[in-house]
Amino acid sequence: EDKVVQSPLSLVVHEGDTVTLNCSYEVTNFRSLLWYKQEKKAPTFLFMLTSSGIEKKSGRLSSILDKKELFSILNITATQTGDSAVYLCAVPSGTSYGKLTFGQGTILTVHP
Amino acid sequence: DGGITQSPKYLFRKEGQNVTLSCEQNLNHDAMYWYRQDPGQGLRLIYYSQIVNDFQKGDIAEGYSVSREKKESFPLTVTSAQKNPTAFYLCASSPRAGGTGNTIYFGEGSWLTVV
Numbered sequence: 001e002d003k004v005v006q007s008p009l010s011l012v013v014h015e016g017d018t019v020t021l022n023c024s025y026e027v028t029n030f031r032s033l034l035w036y037k038q039e040k041k042a043p044t045f046l047f048m049l050t051s052s053g054i055e056k057k058s059g060r061l062s063s064i065l066d067k068k069e070l071f072s073i074l075n076i077t078a079t080q081t082g083d084s085a086v087y088l089c090a091v092p093s094g095t096s097y098g099k100l101t102f103g104q105g106t107i108l109t110v111h112p
Numbered sequence: 113d114g115g116i117t118q119s120p121k122y123l124f125r126k127e128g129q130n131v132t133l134s135c136e137q138n139l140n141h142d143a144m145y146w147y148r149q150d151p152g153q154g155l156r157l158i159y160y161s162q163i164v165n166d167f168q169k170g171d172i173a174e175g176y177s178v179s180r181e182k183k184e185s186f187p188l189t190v191t192s193a194q195k196n197p198t199a200f201y202l203c204a205s206s207p208r209a210g211g212t213g214n215t216i217y218f219g220e221g222s223w224l225t226v227v
Contacts, residue, residue, distance in 0.1 A: 009152070034216075042202065042218035043155075088154055098145045098206035098216045099170070102154030 002027040002093045006103035014111050017079050021106045023089035024071040033072050034100070035063055036088040043088055046074070079110045115139065116219035118203050124225050125197075133188045133222045135203035141217070142208045144186035148172060149200040149221075158201075161186055162208075190224060197226045 003026045013019055025033065032050045036043035047056045049065035049072055056063050060079075065072045076083055086107050090100040116137045125131045137144065143162045147155040157170030161180040175194025180186055186205075190197045203219040 004154070006154075041220045045216075090154070098143050098204050099157060099160055100155070100216070102147075102156070104152065105154045 002091060002101040004089055004091055004101050004103035006087075006089050006106050008106060009104060010107040010109070012109045012111065013079055015080055017110075018075065018077045019079060019108060021074040021076075021087050021089075021108070022071060023073070023103055025089075025091050026070065027091045027093065027101070030067065031092050033065055034090045034092075035072070035074050036090065038086040038088055038105070039084075046087075076108075079108075081110050081112055084108055084110045116203055116205055116217055118201075118219035118222050120222060121220065122223045122225075124227060127226055128192045130192060131190050131197075131224065133190070133201055133203075133224070135186045135188065135219060137184055137186075137203075137205045137217070139205055139207075139217060140183070141205035142183070143206045144180070145204040145206075146170075146176075146178065146186070146188045147202045147204065149202060155202060158188065197224055199224060 005024050007022045032048050034048050035046040037046055047063045052065055052067040060077045063074045086105040088105045089103040093099050093101050119134045145160040146158040148158055149155050156172050158176050159167055159170050159178040161167035164180055164183050167178050167180050175191055177189045201222045206216045
């Protein structure tokens with residue numbers, strides 16, 4: 001059975017801090033790892049990682065994958081209150097890409 | 113605009129009643145999915161369908177039923193057999209099996225509260 005574990009489960013920081021969110025996985029047939037941001041409603045796509053050691057960046061967010069150690073990290077620098085959300089990590093399972101196994105999520109709270 | 117529409121957004125039901133959540137997509141996607149989210153947990157797969165008139169159980173299918181009579185529609189029925197139905201339900205779709213991970217689209221979700 002595929003498994004995804006995120007840590008920490010929750011994190012409280014102040015604006016301007018840098019945070020690192022962790023995601024470890026066990027999956028039978030690895031194809032990719034996905035990061036999403038969820039603010040009350042539908043998750044919004046952040047990154048898809050398929051290759052080890054190649055950093056993906058989008059503004060203040062970045063992510064990297066280590067396929068040997070089976071984990072990924074999501075970094076957020078210079079955090080803002082708008083970064084407060086649940087961050088979800090997921091891996092596709094089986095033959096359909098929408099059949100995802102999710103981690104528990106990390107609840108990030110950024111105080112002014 | 114193309115997307116996924118879930119309805120209703122909020123639903124209250126009495127214990128023992130069946131309830132059906134609607135999910136419609138106009139993205140021409142072959143595959144559709146239902147996920148459940150509880151506080152402190154990630155999303156868990158209830159059912160999925162890769163093609164019309166076919167669907168498979170996910171990890172937590174007990175107490176739920178689905179149908180896929182039309183490509184654009186994938187309704188979920190929460191039956192009275194579901195012991196803890198109060199949760200946030202998300203519908204999703206993707207173009208086909210083997211697509212890329214960033215082509216999974218989510219609806220806005222439905223909050224179901226059973227009292």
